[in-house]
């Protein structure tokens with residue numbers, strides 16, 4: 289097996305508590321040895337062992353590749369006009385999901401596949417190496433199942449979101465739609481999914497009530513799917529408490545939290561996944577990240593890349609928002625977009641750079657992680673497969 293020694297790392301973010309060097313477990317002037325796509329050795333460059341191959345990153349920072357634990361990449365169509373209307377005051381209510389649904393139902397497998405491929409390439413170009421992908425723009429048995437089959441070609445972290453909204457043709461009989469989701473749709477989708485999710489939101493007439501959400505999530509659990517929840521996005525609601533009660537790995541959005549919600553998250557293993565690109569693109573208030581962190585909750589950051597509330601796949605942008613608007617420190621934001629997001633997917637082989645972990649690397653065109661928030665809008669991060677000979681300059685890194 290060929291081993292590769294990587295040197296010239298001005299700052300290595302390991303997220304390794306054992307490094308005893310702050311939240312990010314930073315090693316300066318570091319080197320790593322990678323073999324068979326796993327980290328074999330980490331330490332000071334001056335102490336690096338020999339290896340078969342050698343790459344030098346020229347004084348750049350290296351981080352665990354970003355883990356984007358919340359995306360909706362399988363969709364067709366365009367909703368830029370909806371975004372534009374929102375910027376002049378139209379509120380977001382989830383109604384536009386039906387527009388994406390119609391376009392997605394009308395797209396062929398190959399069209400959807402190439403849309404997802406393009407979005408995945410876009411994410412890698414900004415430093416993301418792992419991603420979750422949800423269904424949720426099919427909302428019929430066939431399109432939900434093929435959305436998940438296509439998503440599976442790109443990730444093992446696939447999420448069945450048949451309960452995204454009630455589609456227009458089912459609005460006269462919501463109960464029948466919940467039966468479809470928990471019956472034939474779940475049957476067709478479960479083989480292609482690790483997770484089940486629901487848009488639990490009493491403030492949208494299109495989304496699901498607490499009782500409906502519970503029915504959907506219980507059915508998913510009975511099919512051995514693990515639980516995640518879209519909760520508390522548009523107003524205070526039951527999503528967070530339901531997620532905690534059902535032992536969800538993550539409750540995502542958390543835009544409107546009561547003190548009781550913060551306490552419940554802090555006392556649980558449910559990760560609070562914050563998606564500040566959504567607040568940016570919907571003109572909503574930013575979530576209470578400081579209160580969550582100070583209370584001891586585990587916080588993750590993700591993009592929520594989707595055509596309605598945030599058509600951005602950029603984790604560096606999310607990190608900059610988290611620092612500027614959520615008042616997270618740069619270290620907290622980087623941790624949340626790597627180790628925190630990995631925790632929300634119940635994974636310990638990604639989001640960290642420790643011996644045995646996957647060698648998924650993000651390289652910055654900068655000497656430290658601080659530049660992610662310091663240089664917003666600048667393409668300074670990329671996922672680089674150094675062992676496969678990928679060049680830094682091909683990925684817009686000088």
Ligand SMILES: N=CN[C@@H](CCC(=O)O)C(=O)O
Nearest residue numbers: 382385487592594595596597
């Ligand atoms: N809120 C629910 N679902 C997506 C948005 C879907 C859409 O509007 O297309 C979200 O996570 O924000």
Ligand SMILES: [Zn+2]
Nearest residue numbers: 358360518592
């Ligand atoms: Zn979402």
